[in-house]
Amino acid sequence: MKPESTTGDGPAGSVPRTGLAMLAQEDFSVMDAIGGVRGIVESLLPGLVFVTCFVLTRDLKLTVLISAVLAVLEVLLRMLQRQPVMGALSGVAAVGICLVWAWFSKDARNYYLPGFITNAFWLLVLPVTVLARVPGIGVLIEFVRNPTLSDFRSWFDSWRSDKALYAAYTKVTLLWAAIFGLRLIVQVPMYLSDQIALLGTARLVMGVPLFACAIWLSWLMIATALHAHRLAQEQAAAEEVGEADSGAAAESAHTVKRDDAVNVVSDSAAAHQDDNIAVVGHDASTDNGASAEE
Secondary structure, three states: OOOOOOOOOOOOOOOOOOHHHHHHOOOOOHHHHOOHHHHHHHHHHHHHHHHHHHHHHOOHHHHHHHHHHHHHHHHHHHHHOOOOOHHHHHHHHHHHHHHHHHHHHOOHHHHHHHHHHHHHHHHHHHHHHHHOOOOHHHHHHHHHHOOOOOOHHHHHHHHHOOHHHHHHHHHHHHHHHHHHHHHHHHHHHHHHOOOHHHHHHHHHHOOHHHHHHHHHHHHHHHHHHHHHHHHHHHHHHHHHHHHHHHHHHHHHHHHHHHHHHHHHHHHHHHHHHHHHHHHHHHHHHHHHHHHHHO
16 A cells, blocks of 8 residues: 555654554644655656656666666665665565566566556455455554554454544545555556556556545545544543542542551550559559558
8 A cells, every 4th residue: 555664653753654654643744644755756766767768768678777776776875874774675675576577577568567466456455344344544543553462352442433433434445445446447558558658657646646645635534533532532541540540549548547547446455555554553552552551
């Protein structure tokens, strides 16, 4: 599902997220979602170079070679600048698969075939997640917000029980299914008719630009419901803390009362013992006096 480097599971402020994971952020930004200016360049450049080189030279080997060198240079440049390379590596892997496919099939059109497979996969999977009442985009966002590896039933219930949020996630999931379907509807006929230039142009336009529009629209669709859900969670957490504090205070008060009662009993017993000692002492003195008189 496109750009995707989710980085960091914690709150905003650890490592910035990009791609669809950005929808989990309170401070959403389209530019951050697409990786900023550098992300745009790194996403568009390989495809642009491939289609331009092939259209100008009609030499598939030269086109593949130039595209591969460019992809490697992107990673090396990030390494030299001591910047995160995971996103660039995933991009190189994707470009590499496309180049290998084109190289071995000896058909430049097949550079775009892995993209068709990816789009078809998500076009099939996302509606199924909606039918299964676990909308895929919602699962992604909630896992980024609150990752879990156990007690999945409670985890699912924590957001599926929010009707407004569940409805928003369902609509956004269907939106992305439509995006993947639209790409196939537009691009597959170009592939079948061997229109490389048009196909490459369509792939560029329906790549980052379309992704940016779709993720912005997705944010508009979920923002209100997600914000209300966050507030409800924070309020529930505050109430739990308050109840815990009240319980601790009550337990502390009970302990104090119990200690006070013990102290009263102890003081009473000590006073009673002192009275007994005094009485015994008085009786002994009386007896001694009586003995002396005798």
